[in-house]
Amino acid sequence: FIHRHHAGQKHRQAKDRERKLAHLEEQLVERPRTARQISLRIPLGTARGKKALTLRDLQIGYDSVLFSCPDLVVDRGERIAIVGENGCGKTSLLKTITVAMPPLRGSAILEHGVKPVVYSQNQEGLHGRETVLDMILSRSTLTIGQARGLLGRFLFSGDDVMKRLRDLSGGERSRVALAILSLVEGNLLLLEEPTNHLDLRSQEILEQALLGYEGTIILVSHDRALLEAVATQVWQVEDGRLRVFRYGFAEYRRRAPTSSKQAKKGSEKPRPRISSPKPKADRYQRKKRQEALAAIEKRIEDAESELAELEKLLAAASGRGDSEEIAELGRRHSSLTEVLEREMRAWEEVADDHAEEGV
Known part of the structure; x- marks a missing residue:
């Protein structure tokens, strides 16, 4: 009626009904509540020097080589995305850096004062009989009240903190892992699929926390939005080797045809390039x-x-x-x-x- 007579002869009646309807909506329709969201801040441990990690003559693998790495120095503050097909060895590289897995050859050296903090997609240690509260207390010096306060920031309130780890959903377990991450003061974050099981708002909050983190980040993820927002360089694992691209993930995707297998179709027999000699002034500088x-x-x-x-x-x-x-x-x-x-x-x-x- 309101829509039909809004501009006709019965517009006064339509206007009156519109006011009454607005009043009913105000009285009877429940306004949406503000959605609860996590609160995450990742602490930064003391960092010294400009270097965080050095790779030397490094080969990754178990019984056979998955891929080889160039000699690399990772500067403090870099945020690195590792990309490649499933099974190519991205997780193995993270484990080698943390000495959880030995290299086949060479070394991955954490520089002086570098303390790694690991977030694993398998979330080892978060599947047992302990309660959520017990896990936080065992990983910190917090009192029970402080631990409950911390867990409240990750949406565990009331009796939720007494849930057993083995009974948690994927999203709940991910929030416990983030709560633990917020307790550890490191300066090298090694993250494997950190947005798995998180809702969209939690993913955005994690992204902001990583952007505000002043330490070094090495990240394995299929979340393109996260990679584009966070990464300052990309390490690509392909055809048994690791290549380094010193620009962000968005630029990496833009240049993808010239930096992946697609480029090989027209370049199997490249013409030799004759480089002109550099001016002496350039060489001197x-x-x-x-x-x-x-x-x-x-x-x-x-x-x-x-x-x-x-x-x-x-x-x-x-x-x-x-x-x-x-x-x-x-x-x-x-x-x-x-x-x-x-x-x-x-x-x-x-x-x-x-x-x-x-x-």
Whole structure:
């Protein structure tokens, strides 16, 4: 009636009924409640130096080689997406980095002060008889009240915290894993399919938490939205080797025809390319830049070693309760930290960014 007579002879009656209907809707129709959502912050442990991980002559596999890696240095703060077909060895690489699985050859070296934190899609240890509350208490020094407060941020309230891990749904188990992640202070996150079983809003919150994380991230996921939002470089496992693309996932997808198997159809017999000699000035500048980088890296290494020694002295002075020595060592530590930060900025200014690296 309202729609039919809104502009006709009975428009006054239609207008009156419209007001009455609006009043009924206001009184009788329940407004949608604000959806509950998780609250996630990933703590960052102390990080020193510019390097997080070094791969040397590394081969991944069990009885036979799954793939080989180029020699690589991963800088602190990089967010790396590992992509490739199922079964190619992406998870095996994560396990090799954390020493959960030995390499077939070579090494994956965590640099000084690097502490890895692992989020596994299999969520090992979260399928037993313990309750959700017991699991959090066993992984932390929280009181029962604090543990309940933490679990409330991950949508476990009331008797939910007494659920046994083996009885949880996939989404609940993923939220417990995120709660544990929020307790551990590391500086290298190794994440395997972290958005599995999470609702859309929780996925978005995880994405924001990763974007705000200042440590290093190595990520295996089929979630393209997450990869596009987070990754600063892509490692592609294909045909028994790992290739490195030093740009984000969106750019990687845009360039995909020239960086995957499709490119091989027209390039099995490529024409030899004759490169023109570089001007002497270019070679001279490149040499000078390499010398400058080497000098800065040496100063950074010296500063990091001295900081590590100062921290040992500080710990010893704290044990003795020597306040004067603590104050003096603290001043030296602060001054040296400023020197290290200046050298890091200098290194970043001189360093030459490569768009792509491969083998």
